[in-house]
Amino acid sequence: QVRLVESGGDSVQAGGSLRLSCGTSGDTYKTHCMAWFRQGPEKVREGVARIDSNGEIDYGESVKGRFTISQDNAKKFLYLQMNMLKPEDSGMYYCMADCWPGSSWSKTPFNFGSWGQGTQVTVSS
Secondary structure, three states: OEEEEEEOOOEEEOOOOEEEEEEEEEOHHHOOEEEEEEEOOOOOEEEEEEEEOOOOEEEOHHHOOOEEEEEOOOOOEEEEEEOOOOHHHOEEEEEEEOOOOHHHHHHOOOOOOEEOOOEEEEEEO
16 A cells, blocks of 8 residues: 655745645555646546656646656655646645556546545636
8 A cells, every 4th residue: 555645735826836745655666657636626637747667757738848747766755846837727736656557547536546635736817
């Protein structure tokens, strides 16, 4: 079992930046894919970014060129650097482990893998 704890959420103005962190513990060596998801006011869940054990990275279309996912060398922390933030980036951001492989990663359901409790990001115009 993998335990995940997100931090770094805050309220910022449009155009600003935030860096989210996700601390991991437990059976992280079994994890082949980690990802960030978000859920906005309409409660629609969206895949933001994922990184797999081979270092392959994918981003959701709406964040390409603005967000960067990364891990530390020990793979104990997952990060999401968010630049040029927009009001539509507002929502609860979740870190998760064991996302579905390949192009299906963004369809990983909430009842699959391990999820953190979320960290709130609010972007004002």
